[in-house]
Amino acid sequence: MNSIHSDQKFLMRSTLFTFLGTALKVIAPVLTIVIARTFGKEIFGVYVSTQLLILTLCRVSILGLDKGLHRYLPQNIVCHRTPHEGILSSLRLTLLFALIISVVIWVGSFFGLQSVSKGLAMLSSTEISIYALSIIPYAALLLFAGASEGNRHPQYKIFINDFAVTTLAPLIALLLYFIGFTQKLALPTGLFAANVLGVFVYVFLMNRQFPQLRWFAKEKMPKELLDFSLPLGFSEIVSAFLTRVDLWMVLALIGSEAAGIYAVMITISNGLKTIRQSYNPILQPVVAGMSKERLTTDLKPVFSYCVSMVTLIQLTIGFFIVLFPEQTMMIAGKSFITKENPVAVLGILMIGNLINGMFGLSGSVINGLGKSKFMFMMNVFSLVFALVLNKLLIPLFGIAGAAISSMSYQIMQCIWMNLYLYKMGYWPYKFNLTIQGFWIISLTVLYALLNYSLDLSLGIKAAIYGIVLLLIASTFVIQGLAGEKAKRIFKMKI
Secondary structure, three states: OOOHHHHHHHHHHHHHHHHHHHHHOOHHHHHHHHHHHHHOHHHHHHHHHHHHHHHHHHHHHHOOHHHHHHHHHHHHHHOOOOOOOOHHHHHHHHHHHHHHHHHHHHHHHHOOHHHHOOOHHHOOHHHHHHHHHOHHHHHHHHHHHHHHHHOOOHHHHHHHHHHHHHHHHHHHHHHHHHOOOOHHHHHHHHHHHHHHHHHHHHHHHHHHHOOOOOOOOOOOOOHHHHHHHHHHHHHHHHHHHHHHHHHHHHHHHHOHHHHHHHHHHHHHHHHHHHHHHOOHHHHHHHHHOOOHHHHHHHHHHHHHHHHHHHHHHHHHHHHHHHHOHHHHHOOOOHHHOOOOOOOOHHHHHHHHHHHHHHHOOHHHHHHHOOOHHHHHHHHHHHHHHHHHHHHHHHHHHOHHHHHHHHHHHHHHHHHHHHHHHHHHOOOOOOHHHHHHHHHHHHHHHHHHHHHHOOOOOHHHHHHHHHHHHHHHHHHHHHOOOOOHHHHHHHHHHO
16 A cells, blocks of 8 residues: 655655656757758658647547546455556557547548648648558557556656657658658658557556466457546546647637747746646646545645745746746747837746746646546536637736736636635644745746836846755755755754
8 A cells, every 4th residue: 555655755756757758858869850841841741730730630449548547446445446457458448449540540531631731732631641650659649658657657757758759750751762662651650650669668667567368368448437537538528728828719719920939938938837747747647546535644744845846946947937038938039028028027826837837737636636527527618618708808908918828727727726725624734834835936926026116137137046045955855855864954053
């Protein structure tokens, strides 16, 4: 059985894997640039667009079962079921839907339906079929990753799905191209081959994780797993629209130039959101593996550890963005900083993501408790709320209105989720998290001062940032996030 000590060790280990995985992810974009230069922007554009379509169809075929296994597998231990129950039935259902989707695309390509799309019209029936064939192994990769995360092995998804497969696909495509494959054939073949290799590695790892797993044994789909997973699957689709709705409405209401500037700001600020999202598959299995007795005693320290880590990492990035917004935006170029679309908007997006980092992990607790239907309904309401707010604010304030809308729906979600948890009898925040709250307020005040009254030189800003980093590091140690031994040493030195 799991204990608070094993949970804490797992969370610390997973944090290290997340940092390492983030560093490794830098390699894939570099190879993507090589692909773009080698194959040309037209073929590269078709490749990226088709790959995104494949990923979307995989997400549809999996029905949220990968996320459902985050809860169901830990519950196998709590409910004294077979540890691997739910994996085989989920895999077979996923592969069935993936095969059906692939067959539909194969038949459509045979009749030349790709000509309906201007971009896909340049691809032959064979090339389209290979892209479609990738749906099957990629859907299996998603399911195996979800099962591994549910079994407290998030490093497999980090190293296989997020790094190895995304790195191997362009590498194999380049190799095939240089040995004689055509450009349009090398790219989908590389994608398919990388996905298949990932599946082979996962089969080996699944056998190690679940020695009693028999791949051809009969297993009925557990109703509890399906009932929990389907709302999660629909919620994923709604969330995808929710995270993009402000950008789409900026494009529709005030034009492509403003949308381009806002897209860069979203990309930068979403670095904070990614940090919180990386903890979802780490925290949810831990919560799901807790009995009712442990939820009353162990939920608070485990949850507070995750919130502390997420918030402090976000604050390190957030203070840099607030102090050096122009320099941050210069990554995209001088043309992205204009009076009509001020760089200060970036701060609004960032503060919204900070608040979400502090209070948004409650969603992982709710899913861990099996309340996926609540999360789905909340996301649907949030999408409607965001649509209305964007429609009202964008014509009045431009991209600042879109940023305010984004921050508003995140705050609304945080309040709603935490009230729901409180109503269920859980308040998972330790008192020492008030330090994180103080940090967020301090950053917000600094943002307001820098944009409305203070005009500091780069040297002074750099000095302020240095002091902030030291204080954040002190908070990290004092709260015991580096381990109790480091905390004792720190206090002795003081």
